[in-house]
Amino acid sequence: MPETVDAALRAATARLAEASATPRLDAELLMAHILGISRGALLMGRRDTPEPRGFAALVARRVAGEPIAYLTGRRDFWTISLAVGPGVLIPRPDSETLIEAAVDHFASRPPARILDLGTGPGTLLLAALDQWPQANGIGVDASAKALTIARGNAADLGFGARVRFVEGDWAEGIDGPFDLVLCNPPYIGTNEVLAVDVVGHEPAEALFAGIDGLDAYRIVVPQIVRLVAPGGLAALEIGASQREAVSALFAAEGESVTCRRDLAGHDRAILFAR
Template sequence: MTGKVREAISHAAARFGFSETPRLDAELLMAHALGCTREALLLGRLDDPAPDGFAALVERRAAHEPVAYITEVRAFWTIELAVGPGVLVPRADTETLMEAAVEHFGERSPRAVLDLGTGSGALLLAALDQWPEAGGVGVDRSPQALAVARYNARLLGVEARARFVEGGWDAVEGTFDLVLSNPPYIADTEELAREVAEYEPASALYAGPDGLDEYRALAPIIARRIAPGGVACIEIGSSQGESAAAPFRAEGLTVDLRQDLGGRDRCLVATP
């Protein structure tokens, strides 16, 4: 790819019409190709010659591969995470869980955090960064995901406060001040964007005919894991509010709904 960086970005963005953020995608790929931050790119590199490696990155994105898999990094909350095939790409919507947790604890700090379905470690590691006095456990069925989560814990310097366990929802015992979970919640028949359906792990996406299977399984376990004064923050699909809350309420939990920045139901806030 020849020409200046600014021209190459414009041409790339024009090919990413399938994306909700074509210009941002192109800028992130260019910053990756240049080995700089997006901020440095925009402030001082737009008139540089476009690097040779950018064209290959554009072709991968044009094939609908997620940007995070191409750059191998994703910003989430206050941290930056390594990501790649085999782990769900952390979304900005999932930060709604952290907002709800911060609101619950106020000036206090949770001491023990449990992240069920930890994936890349996003929620657990964001919580440990938010509360330096906290420690926690991340649980996942996928050895590949746990390897990524452990790597991220080392990158962030919190490996002494983070433990990762392979297994199902009930893999750990005890109670926790903060329980976080972004479980699978997509109905088996729902059609997803190519970059999700073709690249991200199906085991982290689909949850039975109505998308509620994992909430039914999680509810009795989470009810036993929340310590007095604690809270569970659980991600849901935007149309699942009351139906996802029902199994948790059936376990005697008080459940409120919290919306994401787009005003859509995104998080169950459950307390004993």
């Protein structure tokens, strides 16, 4: 007799404990995905029905280190849900710190023109466009695969007429000014050790930036300084130990910055206000 959904969840949680810090959550997300329902519906619904075909295979892939977002094909971020897949950086809650900073900065007036450098699947740009319905934006990325996914996400959200995606090298060839510039560049040092489900699956070019993790900032900081409009804001994601180094790059351009911490209390966003 096949196992029930409830029994399968218990067994999967035990298996996933060896590969994940959130084994029960992972099991529930995978089960909800294969059933075609939300996690909330799974938790509220009857779980004495038979285990669905294919659930065990998904669990095995997760145990092997494949990210949940790649297995389900989606990740929630801010107020939107995004399609993701191999070849693009998976959106993370820490990156919402940049949107929070922008919401505070534009409390009295909305931004009209937004630029997202290293947009990936459109994470920061599409979240900003959802936050400010009258805004338009440009997303730049070096990865054609990421831009294909970003365009699909924009279309799914109904933002196609408000956004343009450009394959390029950061802000090279981009004309400003922009009210809001967002950037989540690679900032991991090449010798740093990452979890298997990150380094074994997510694109290296979206993670690593030279020995000290600062190579991308050396390019984008001078570009950003020239692109921010009067009264505007640039928000750059940083690693938890990079506040001083990235601030020094702005100082070399004659500019000062502030820093915003994420919910865990780590330095997460460098803010340049014009």
